Amino acid sequence: MLLAVYQPWFGNGEHIPVGYSCHDPAVLQRQILRAKDLNIGAFVVNWYGPRKEFEDQTYALLQQAAAQNDFKMSVQYDEAVDHPGYATDAVIVDLQYLYDRYISASAGPSRSAYLRYQGRPVIFIFPKDSSTDWNRVRQVTQSWPDPPLLIYKDQNAKYPNAFDGFYAWVQPGAGGWARDGSHRGEDYLEYFYKNMINRHPDKIMVGAVWPGFDDSRASWSRNRHMAYRCGRTFEDTLRVFRRYYAAENSPPYLLIVTWNDYEEGTDIERGISHCRPGDNAVVDTTRAGSP
Numbered sequence: 199m200l201l202a203v204y205q206p207w208f209g210n211g212e213h214i215p216v217g218y219s220c221h222d223p224a225v226l227q228r229q230i231l232r233a234k235d236l237n238i239g240a241f242v243v244n245w246y247g248p249r250k251e252f253e254d255q256t257y258a259l260l261q262q263a264a265a266q267n268d269f270k271m272s273v274q275y276d277e278a279v280d281h282p283g284y285a286t287d288a289v290i291v292d293l294q295y296l297y298d299r300y301i302s303a304s305a306g307p308s309r310s311a312y313l314r315y316q317g318r319p320v321i322f323i324f325p326k327d328s329s330t331d332w333n334r335v336r337q338v339t340q341s342w343p344d345p346p347l348l349i350y351k352d353q354n355a356k357y358p359n360a361f362d363g364f365y366a367w368v369q370p371g372a373g374g375w376a377r378d379g380s381h382r383g384e385d386y387l388e389y390f391y392k393n394m395i396n397r398h399p400d401k402i403m404v405g406a407v408w409p410g411f412d413d414s415r416a417s418w419s420r421n422r423h424m425a426y427r428c429g430r431t432f433e434d435t436l437r438v439f440r441r442y443y444a445a446e447n448s449p450p451y452l453l454i455v456t457w458n459d460y461e462e463g464t465d466i467e468r469g470i471s472h473c474r475p476g477d478n479a480v481v482d483t484t485r486a487g488s489p
Contacts, residue, residue, distance in 0.1 A: 199450065201313075201404075202233060202457040202466070203274060204241040206256035214415055216460050220256040226263045229467070233269070233457065240270035240313045241457060242322055247292030249278065261300060264311035272313035273300075277326040285327040290338050293321070297342055315402070315450055319346040322365060322404075325354075332360035349404060353393060363402025366390045368411055368455045368464055370424055379410070379425035384438050391442040403449040407435040408456075409470045412463030426472035 209219025218225045233241065241264075243257050261271045273296060278288040299305055301312050301319045313320045321339075332354070339346055347362040354361060370381035387406070394403040410426035413419045425431060443449060456464045463472075 199239040199452075200237055200454060201240045201242050201272070201451050202238050202454040203459070204243045204260070204457045205459045205461075206243050206245070206253045206260070207250075208458070208460075210252040214461055216458070221252075221259060223259060223263060226260055227267065229457075230260075230263055230267050230269045232467070234267070238454065238457075240264075240272060242272045242274045242313075242453065244276055244324070245273035245296070246276045247278065248295050249292075257300070258308075261308045261311050265308040269311065270313040271311050272320050272322060274322040274324050276324045277330065279326045285329045286331045286334055289330055289335050293335070293339060296321070297339075297344075297346070301344060301346070303343070315347055319344060321346045321348055323348060323350045323361070325351055332357040336360040347402065349402060352390070353398065361401070363404060364390075364394065364398065365404035365451075365453055366406035368406065368408040368424075370411075370422075375422045375424075377423075379412075379423040382410075382424050382431050382434065383408075384434060387435060387438040391438070395442065402451075403443075404451045404453050405439045405443065405449065406453045406455050407432055407439065408454070408464050409466055409472055410463060413461065415463070416461035426474070428473040429471040432466070432470045 206220050207213050208216045209221055220226070230241075241260060243260060244253070245257055246253055248254055257271070257273065263269075264271045275289075275292065275296070278285065278292060301309060303309075332350075336348065336359075339348065348360065349363040349365050350361040351365055351367050353364050366387060369383050369386050370376065371383045371385040373381045373385075375381065391403075391405065394401065408424075409429070409432040411422060411424035413422050439452060454466060456462075456466070458465050458467045
């Protein structure tokens with residue numbers, strides 16, 4: 199299944215204007231239908247727990263829309279960093295809220311839209327605080343009546359048994375960010391896939407593809423750039439995935455980074471090409487069926 203990361207904050211006034219509000223149900227329905235047309239089966243929504251009310255409300259609206267349109271939702275939990283000394287407790291509180299409101303049997307009809315693998319809800323983790331005790335977090339989440347699968351960004355050597363799988367994420371690779379945008383992360387993906395196959399064959403592997411990167415529009419910009427090459431960067435990251443995984447050993451998910459992060463320039467909502475003068479277009483590979 200193709201998944202796409204969704205940024206839920208547009209329209210709150212703290213981010214750049216993109217022509218819509220994530221609180222507009224008509225917009226959310228159009229986005230879901232567009233995603234389905236591109237063979238995307240679920241959005242993985244960047245989510246901060248109840249501490250960011252606008253984003254949490256967006257998630258609630260998205261899950262309701264997904265339930266009405268045969269689509270799935272999951273969260274990419276953005277770990278709290280504003281609780282010094284209490285990181286583990288903060289994570290547990292946030293995930294318990296997620297479970298109670300969106301996943302559990304008492305969560306309401308829209309819970310049917312929450313993404314599951316082999317019957318278990320899937321939670322993606324975007325780490326921020328190295329002090330979190332993930333073994334304790336797992337002990338708590340596994341005590342729930344409907345225990346989730348925890349999927350962590352990149353491999354975690356400190357808590358290897360706390361996670362059910364790992365996912366790749368956009369980055370330029372060993373050479374770091376190049377001024378001309380020529381470092382596009384293929385070497386990182388090669389390492390990630392080889393490491394998953396050789397060292398973590400028992401874990402869920404979630405690969406990633408991206409169209410490029412440009413954070414010049416973000417308030418937190420560090421002038422990082424990865425050339426789009428009119429769709430060829432997306433095509434090349436997909437080619438690396440296919441080099442390691444085919445029909446006979448296909449993992450359950452492939453993650454598109456991202457659906458609509460216009461501030462870091464990884465959006466594919468309006469197309470993957472991001473063509474600039476002198477570029478040559480490639481075929482929109484998101485229309486090519488299963489990866």
